[in-house]
Amino acid sequence: MSSRRNEEYIADFEITALKALTPSQKKLFILHFLLGNEYRTCCEATGLTSGQFFHEIYRIQQCAAIALKSARPYPLWPVREYFAGVIRSATAQKMLDGYGLGSGLRVPLAMR
Numbered sequence: 001m002s003s004r005r006n007e008e009y010i011a012d013f014e015i016t017a018l019k020a021l022t023p024s025q026k027k028l029f030i031l032h033f034l035l036g037n038e039y040r041t042c043c044e045a046t047g048l049t050s051g052q053f054f055h056e057i058y059r060i061q062q063c064a065a066i067a068l069k070s071a072r073p074y075p076l077w078p079v080r081e082y083f084a085g086v087i088r089s090a091t092a093q094k095m096l097d098g099y100g101l102g103s104g105l106r107v108p109l110a111m112r
């Protein structure tokens with residue numbers, strides 16, 4: 001049986017994050033993270049200043065991270081546990097450890 005693990009993870013990530021956000025945060029999440037708009041475009045669309053925009057982005061990231069860690073029965077963080085068994089070779093594991101993917105990983109939501 002084949003699976004699209006990356007696509008499933010992206011869908012789970014998006015759904016979990018959106019459930020944790022307020023309506024105004026959802027709009028900004030979609031504009032910035034999912035559609036890939038830069039901050040100027042998002043500020044025009046939402047009426048925020050650049051400072052307000054970045055503070056709101058940090059709050060969105062914090063809310064999403066808490067939701068991802070506390071998702072039940074299977075949290076979406078840490079990513080390695082979600083993709084259990086994907087990394088098989090010691091070389092690949094060393095590469096990932098060298099990039100510090102154990103902490104502070106920012107998961108991309110859309111291919112740009």
